[in-house]
Amino acid sequence: MNTVRTILSCFLLLAGTGLVQGQDWGPVFNQILAADSICRTDPRKDPKPLFLPIIKKCQSDKNIEDEGYAWQYLAANIKNVTQALAFKAYCLQNALQIKKRLKDQQSEYNVLRNIADIHLQQDKLVQAESELLQITRPGSNASHDNLMYSCDLLAAVYIEKGSYQKALEYSLRSLKMMKTPADSANIITFHGRLSGICMVLGNVSESLSWSRKTLSYCLSKKKYSCVPQIRGTIVTGMIAQRNAGQALKFLKEHSSMGKFKIPDDQRLLNRQLGDCYSALHKTDKAEGAYEKMLWLIRHQNDFFPEYEVGYSYYRIGQFYMDTQRPQKAKIYLLSALSYFGVSSTTRYRQAVYALLFKADSTAGNFKSALKYYRLSKVMLDSVVNTDKNRKIEELLIAFHNEQKEKNIKQLKNEAAVERLRLKNAGYTRVWVAFGCGLLLLTIGMLIKHSRSVMKANILLKMKKQSLAISLHEKEWLLKEVHDRVKNNLQTIISLFESQAKYLSDEALTAIEVSQQRIYAMSLIHHQLYRSDDIRSIDLALYIPILAENLIRSFGVSGRIFPEFMISKVDIDISEAIPICLIINEAMTNAIKHAFTEQRQGKISILLEKNDGKIIIVIADNGIGLCLPDNAARSSSLGIELMRGLCADINGKLLFEISGGTRITISFESVKSSAGKQPAEPL
Known part of the structure; x- marks a missing residue:
């Protein structure tokens, strides 16, 4: 269902930026997006009261297009738990009918693929297979994404059915379809599934190769949350190759990666440590690691998927069988079987039945042992088949040959490009030599011009300095003139004052007025003498x-x-x-x-x-x-x-x-x- 939300969010982004032409994203669709935003903000919110009124309004308005989106968004926001799967399928079936009426084939395939995903989770494998084959059949005109994701989902269906040849075929097909940079986001899922198939089929080296590629991708993209699961696959493969010591070293080197505050990451680390110590026959350390894992399962059970809990019990049961404690092993194996149920892979159920057969045989409970033997044999026959294994090897060889041909073609193209580059390099050298000569000539002319400019600048600078000195001298002389004029005017004022002693009142008044006028003029000359600006x-x-x-x-x-x-x-x-x-x-x-x-x-x-x-x-x-x-x-x-x-x-x-x-x-x-x-x- 994450795929549904992702696709619809992409449509929203395109609509908001005007990249989807001819679409009218009206108020009803905005209500759908608002309801989706509320559900994503608060995952505990029940989506039904938010979406069902919108659906009812769309039905009354006969707005089937928005009704289809509303059903899809409602399904995307329903929790992915067993009891809710039926209602999710109901929502998607309604959306599917609308897409058929609108004749929107690609949207129809997208909804159908998500319905098949729910049927896979409900263990309705035949129905899921039929739905996915409708998308992948020749002439379906399915889009690149619909075809790629459907092939990957078909691989998961065939893994559940125990048809590993078909699982490998569709897994390789989905892997081949990864071409664009956007497709590389699926490397973790596609490589991980292919690695698991190869491990089940006993091709450990191939499984390790894909797992290491996945790990390198996660580390390069800093997707550390995926590291614990991938690391476990690599550890399991190395133990299967009898390299338990190297597996333990690898585990310790990568144990700091991932978010180990999350209980499931801690559970995985303890289980992987237990597997390494068990393979190294360090029984006490192995049992200690498994007990830590058990404590997490018992006290924080809500954090773990049922399948993972079942697999953890299976590993502990296997450990106790390896250490000759069948009665204790049977307790954990039966617990594993209850968690595996019918929706788990055939391989692990077969392995549990085989271990239960050994446990009951050792205890002398032959009737129960015979029952578990028959169940184990039936499932083993669905997994192990010589002819199938041969065809599987052929598929892998064909895939690798195809990859090699692509690499050879790429190398040939690179060689042709290199030859062309070398040919062009000859022409380039000629042009470079010509350019260098032209550059040297230009540099010589620039140097000559620069020297002429420098010489002219020196002469100009000398003239400026001479003019500045001359101007300074003239300004100084002008200031001196103003000072002398001021002094002369002051002398005249003093003469008036001396003469005033011998004059009558009218003449004295005239003298005083003249003194004031002369003082006013002398004050100007005094200010000019003191000022930097003499103008x-x-x-x-x-x-x-x-x-x-x-x-x-x-x-x-x-x-x-x-x-x-x-x-x-x-x-x-x-x-x-x-x-x-x-x-x-x-x-x-x-x-x-x-x-x-x-x-x-x-x-x-x-x-x-x-x-x-x-x-x-x-x-x-x-x-x-x-x-x-x-x-x-x-x-x-x-x-x-x-x-x-x-x-x-x-x-x-x-x-x-x-x-x-x-x-x-x-x-x-x-x-x-x-x-x-x-x-x-x-």
Whole structure:
């Protein structure tokens, strides 16, 4: 039933990825998948209440396609126990009838194969054989998977029937059909079954060969959970070849593989150890290992399949017969027979009957011994037949010959490919030589070009260094000029201060105004001298120094307070002198005329830059500019000077008188590298 679920899951994957064209995976099918997901999440969940309502709805809607899937999924989720097999078969029979109505032949074969699997488990061997032969018959048009899995299942049926020749035939047939990488997932099952058949037929070396191939595959794919069973087959074969010592060594080397926390793996390990010690005549160690196995069977019986429990009892019974304890052996042999029942292989039932015959003969119970002898003889006749053994050998030889022919053909193909490769290698050498010559020529040209570029780069670097030195000297000289201009302006201010002692009030006032103007200009030259950039002035650094100096020079620090809302704005040196003189004039007018009669107040200066336009606002909260005419038309010297300076930089000058005086200067900056930044109070 795992096959059913796997196939349906593949259909789901293809539907989800859009690879199945023309299929409408509707809401009913999604309900089926949801029910299946619930059952897989909680294996103890009874699937009937989940699937039967869906089936009933499909029947009422006459949705036979989804009904067929529902029956298949229901069967796949029913536990694989004896009492549930009949209902599983019933579910699959319903699905089979639907597949026939839909004329979906491959799905029909798939369901039929799973029905045959159930009949095999129910020991309905004739019925299972008939169903599988329908799939494998010539002209059935069965798909690769249906044909391959049906042949393998037929081999299992014939093993149960004791027809080992046919079992071998179909086992080899299924093995031949493994071609694709996906088919290699069946190596464990197919090789294991073939190994078991060869062991039963007495071809131990062949059995070991297949078992070792299976073990190598498991180890390469890290399928360690399969190792204990395969390891046991190899150990049994080595003991049969009288290599018990090597078998024990092999067992110990591989005893760490597998999940030995699982009781069944521990049982297998103890049984295999017991078999090795028994063959080596180490009776005490063998009995100890078998007793550990018995303890597991008695205390954790639910973990083991009935057949495996029966085989374990059979091995203990055989051990006690080998050690001359027939009465004790009979107890375990009868237990083995009760677990084997009718569904076990003929070979092991025949072996149990043969041992019971020996046990009763030794005890003098000849009537019972005769009964067991007859049963053993009947089953032995079905297994051992000279003609059949000859045909079986022929089958194996034919299979190996076919494999050899395939290998020879493959080697011939490889040889042809090698000859072609050698032929092409000659052409390749010619092209490689030509390519190497062309490469050397290209490398030579590249080296020559590289040297020319290096020489040009050296000359360019030398010129750059010369220009850098020259530029540095010019910048230094320009800074020195600014410093000397600043010093000269300071000298002029000092001369004004000396001359002021001998001047009248009006002349003194004119001198003071001129001093402030000269200081404003000298401050620019001072900033340029201290700055790394001698082409521009940062107004955010300059304005606070100028304002503080003006307030300090007029002696109004205690009652007039500056307030700055300025952003970092760099302006060209050609704009710096006019701007600084405008700010100087505006603040001087505010200090002298806006706060009469010792009034307190503040002078606010706003500076910002927006899309290349610089805006400067000087505002006070004094009495305002009071002139006979409009302030914008005033002919006062300070205002006329501000207008003239503003015109020099192509700017606009605006006067506003409301609760004080507000002077706004706006102009397009020559230097527009600095972006707009939000104003912050300093």
